[in-house]
Amino acid sequence: MEEINFFLTTDISIGMGLFEKAADFINKQGAKKPGLIYDANLQGENYFDENLIKIKNSIPGCILLANDKNSEPTYAYLEKVKTKLKKNSPDLIVAIGGGSTMDLGKGVALLLTNDVPALSLKGFPENVNNPLPLITIPSIFGSGSEVSFNAVFIDEKEGRKLGINTRKNFPTATLIDPLLTMSAPKKAVISSALDSLVHCVDSFGSIKQTAFSRIFSKEGFRRTFDTLLYKNLDEPASRIDLAIGSICGTTALMNSGDGPTNGFAYYFGVKDKIPHGLAGGIFLKEVMSWNYRNGYTDYVQLQNGDDKISKKDGNKKLFDNLTELYVKLNIPKLSSYGYNRKNSMNIARGVSKALQGSFAGNPIPFTEKSAKEILNSLI
Numbered sequence: 289m290e291e292i293n294f295f296l297t298t299d300i301s302i303g304m305g306l307f308e309k310a311a312d313f314i315n316k317q318g319a320k321k322p323g324l325i326y327d328a329n330l331q332g333e334n335y336f337d338e339n340l341i342k343i344k345n346s347i348p349g350c351i352l353l354a355n356d357k358n359s360e361p362t363y364a365y366l367e368k369v370k371t372k373l374k375k376n377s378p379d380l381i382v383a384i385g386g387g388s389t390m391d392l393g394k395g396v397a398l399l400l401t402n403d404v405p406a407l408s409l410k411g412f413p414e415n416v417n418n419p420l421p422l423i424t425i426p427s428i429f430g431s432g433s434e435v436s437f438n439a440v441f442i443d444e445k446e447g448r449k450l451g452i453n454t455r456k457n458f459p460t461a462t463l464i465d466p467l468l469t470m471s472a473p474k475k476a477v478i479s480s481a482l483d484s485l486v487h488c489v490d491s492f493g494s495i496k497q498t499a500f501s502r503i504f505s506k507e508g509f510r511r512t513f514d515t516l517l518y519k520n521l522d523e524p525a526s527r528i529d530l531a532i533g534s535i536c537g538t539t540a541l542m543n544s545g546d547g548p549t550n551g552f553a554y555y556f557g558v559k560d561k562i563p564h565g566l567a568g569g570i571f572l573k574e575v576m577s578w579n580y581r582n583g584y585t586d587y588v589q590l591q592n593g594d595d596k597i598s599k600k601d602g603n604k605k606l607f608d609n610l611t612e613l614y615v616k617l618n619i620p621k622l623s624s625y626g627y628n629r630k631n632s633m634n635i636a637r638g639v640s641k642a643l644q645g646s647f648a649g650n651p652i653p654f655t656e657k658s659a660k661e662i663l664n665s666l667i
Contacts (some may be wrong), residue, residue, distance in 0.1 A: 294500045298424075299461040300437040302531060304524060306466040307339050307425065311346035313616070314382060317421060317460070321349040321453055323378030325369065325393050327385030328354040330427055333471045336384075342388035344499055351376045355389045359561075360449070362442045364407040365617050366392060370399045370406070382423045384468075386480070387431025387440075387564075390424045394439035394457045397422045409452045410443065421460040428472045429530040430480025430565055432487060432538020436460040442558065448642075449554050466527035476563070478617055483565030484512040484554075486572055487537030492590060493579065493651040501544040502589075508536030509590045517613045548654055549575045550661070551646025555639055560625045569619050573610050574665050575650075582652045622666035629667055636660035 301313075314322055315423060324343065330336040331354065344350055353372055357365050373381075373396060381400075383393025397419035407414065424434040433439075437457040443450050469477070493498060493507035512533030519526045541550075552575070553568035562570070576587060579601060588602035591609070627635065638654040640647065647654040 292500060293460045294498065296435065296539050297334065297458045298352050300435065300464065300535065301461070302464040302528065303467060305467060307468045308342070308464050308641045310339060310425065310463060313463055314343065314347060314380070314423065315591060317380055317423065319380035321351060321376060321378050322347060322380040322382050323351045323353065323373045323376065323380040323396070324384065325353050325355055325389060325396065328356040330385065333358050335467055338587050353376055355385060355392055360388045360440060360442055361392050362444050363410070363416055364444065366395045366399065366406045366441055370396050374400060374487050378420065380421050380423070382425065383425060384425040385425045386426070386428045386434040390433040391439040391441065393422055393424065395441065395452055396404035398452060398457060412453050416454060416456060418456055424462045426462070426464060427468050428476055429527065429534040430468060430483040432484070432534045434459060434464065435535050436538045436542055436552050445543045447558060449558050464531050465533065466524040468572065470524065474521065478516070479563040479569070481565070482518055482569035482572070483514050484530070484534045484537040486553060487541045488512065489576060489590070490542035490550045490573060490649070491537065491544040493547055493584065493586070494544040495651060496545040496649065496651045497520060498544065504536040504540035505556035506590055508533045508540060511536065513613070514576065517609065517616065521562070538565055545649045546646050547575070547649045548647055551643035552639070555642055564589065570660065570666065573614060574662050577607065578658065578662055579650070579652050583654050622663065627667045632660055632667060636663055639643045
């Protein structure tokens, strides 16, 4: 039996109305001057505004900074935010918002204890000082950034999503309140949930998956998939299911590895400014179908089912349900973004060159030819 390593280091609190107790939660960390970074688009939402005032009144030394970048952060923007906060010498970082804001919090927490340019930490830095403690409070569920050590940033010069990825980035704690997510646009909620599905499916099929990681892959998939297909997303209880699905999917991904779908999402998300989760959703069903056609039959395990049902019938049911979900959510084809078959070979070549690592994680050997087949099915 091969050796198995499994890790997750963030304390997780989930419950209705927990954001109302955020000040107490922060105070328990012993911080006197927390730096609080929040999504600017949360301003004007009553639930957020009222509780932000509570935090300010309860913690006079709190430093507030709005993340006003309406896209994923660049290394240059990270430097800008670090410079602003450094003047006040915070002793804790609190990040409230979506995945980009939480990633920004990770980057700032690390840079404030490592006096180096942000770009020098690109990739998987080693020998870095421990960051400031970090609390994450997500305003949408799907990226899983609230519990992961990965922090995604865009290198504008290269036009690529890279990041600052060290296990020292793990948030100390996360506070999850579905009521804080209720003002998020429905399209964003769906896109983020699709991101969870990609994490679950890619990690499940990864050549590095383990018995432990698959437990999280399957639970995350079922929670997220059933919520999207059968439940009312406007119910706070449904958002809790999305939160659990997000945490499970990201936990699985960290402890296994990604695959082509996540790679496609990063590539086309940056190139065509498609929301990351939606970009993953565009490719998810086609990559799963390609794997199944080429002999991979384990996907049947992702859904609860009758043990007596055959793999063939179980997989058929799963793909029928996926098709139903795609129709319900109106997931677009890649052709909606101007692509056509005339240039699919060149695109496949460029994608394959950029995504060798993601392709290598697929349970079935995945090549440039495979990428072209996927692209052709979507255009």
